[in-house]
Amino acid sequence: MELSGTILAGPEYEPVEGRVVVKDGEITAIEEAETASSAIICPAFVNAHTHIGDSIAKEAGRGLSLDELVAPPDGLKHRLLAEASREELAEAMRRSLEYMIAGGTGAFIEFREGGVAGVEALSAAVETLDIDPIVMGRDEIDVLDVADGYGASGARDGEFSAERTAARAQNKLFGIHAGERDPYDINSALDLDPDFLVHMVYAERLHLERIEDSEIPVVVCPRSNLVTDVGVPPVAELVERTTVGLGTDNVMLNSPSMFREMEFVSKLCDVSAPEVLRMATAAGAEIAGLNYGVIEPGRDARLQVLDGDSDNLCGARDPVRAVVRRAGVDDVTNVILG
Template sequence: MSEETCCGRALIGEDLEERCVEISVLNGIIHRIEEVRAAPEIWICPSFFNAHTHLGDTIAMDCPAKGDLTDLVTPPDGLKHRLLRAASHQSLTCGMHQSIERMISAGIHGFADFREGGTEGVTALKEAATGLPCRPVILGRDGGEAVADGAGISSVRDCPDVEGTVSRSRIAKKLVAFHAGERDRFDVDRALSYNPDLLIHMTHATDRQLRKAADQGIPIAVCPRSNWMLGVTDSRDHPPLRRMIDAGCRVLLGTDNVMFVEPDLFSEMAFTSMIYQIDPRVLLHAAIDGALLTGSSPYIKEGSAAEFLLINTHNTSLIHSQDMVTSIVRRVDRSVLSNTLIKQKKE
């Protein structure tokens, strides 16, 4: 069986240690990492995982929309839900497929999607992802959780049978995720009481609630651009990223509704770095660590899947960078990717 190699300045292991290396890939797995004295003008970075999407919203991209969070995205009759109900299966599936392709071109190898539309909605997303080198974690609703990877609950306020939904998912050993704290803090405590696998937003969570999430080991997917676009924040205090980090929370990055925001984690990192002034290394981890939802390590190390980005810095200003991580977070975009995934493991 043939072995493939690539060479460059790579971010190795969970510490993202910058080293000049040659990486050998065998059957989609990193077989060997060897130090080299000099490397070409290629940066090698773990690929990204978008920890929160609503890809079905692609069919409503940039439609004229006015109103608050309830008017626009709250089930069952927010604008997005009315548009989704009116969309044909073909247009819905085509739109999601194209958004997944856009994510792949921006270095995203996986995503966690809250999929509306019951079992038909989940089936549509599975169809949209078929044949693409991108691993979806699908969190269904309205019965769709039975054929998905778990339950994606809008809010404890919006789900008529939270107890039953969580119980059925736990019995089936599936994931449970909640939107919480997006509008205010008052749905967070009840969401925490179910000890979910993932919390989304926590935009208005209190310090006590953040400490509890950290103590329970529940990761939080934040979507700063979406929060700003939807008017649930106009301040760097929300979502409370610095307080999340200080509390010991594992923070993940998501992009939320394609209706409003491009599912691009380079843009999400750059925006979050500028507005919230968070350590770039923390933000890069947040763009990578959502892959832990799949049960596999996303980092570049021997024995891991060969899913990483090749960033071609040749003939770009990036060759002057004094800090590779900071430049990836603040300056890199899809235009300099020479490859997004080297190989996926063959089943």
């Protein structure tokens, strides 16, 4: 397979006119050449933090606080999840996942509520779809037997050292929410030596220094933080110190569109367009242990193709900025996932 157009190539996403050569699901070459194609070839996104189960309750909970919306065990989302049948939950998740695939997402890191049953419901939803789920189970330690890791709600909600130890023993990921409401659970989360942190809205200098020293990645979800009125994470400061992935968080609150998330970060935070694209692709892949997110030989061919001559993108002088700040799901013409 060959894909022609403007390739956002290598770890710096430099625009290169030419062809991407793919064989047996792997990128084997990037060939610079003149081409008549207006396509923009970009790595597939890795949505580094989702709660897909919330698909049963989109835009529910007007006027509720963050705790009233999502705090375990009695937040609105947890009550609605408990009331839904497995079939209802799986179908709602499948619909959101199809939207994510159409928007160029090749993988996602899911904090899946409901223990073993919750993981099994997601497995049913994703069974016929070409997208890579990295499933972080929750609510019971035995979920590690069927999940890719453990996704803790936060150090303020419980003591997770046993789950951390079990995840490490099974060579599985351990992630934890931290610094979403205030700074007071961040040190406790860092003490667990997690594989990654989520949110870090209230990261202070001490926390930033600890993150840098320990090289712990962070996933930020600024649109979610804005809608729950907790603030915006210090994205630029985090990017200076560690690997920073990008996630869309609760489907209850925001569409799982990485285009919208990139545009928001690029226009709100002091971060360059190539760095924002890295957050949405290579950084998430690195956190998840996936071999894509960069277009270069030896990487898995998880790619998306955008129409550079769409009404939205035609006339763009900087294709990286156009993808990050302007593009949307309607501009995606093809998604190659292997």
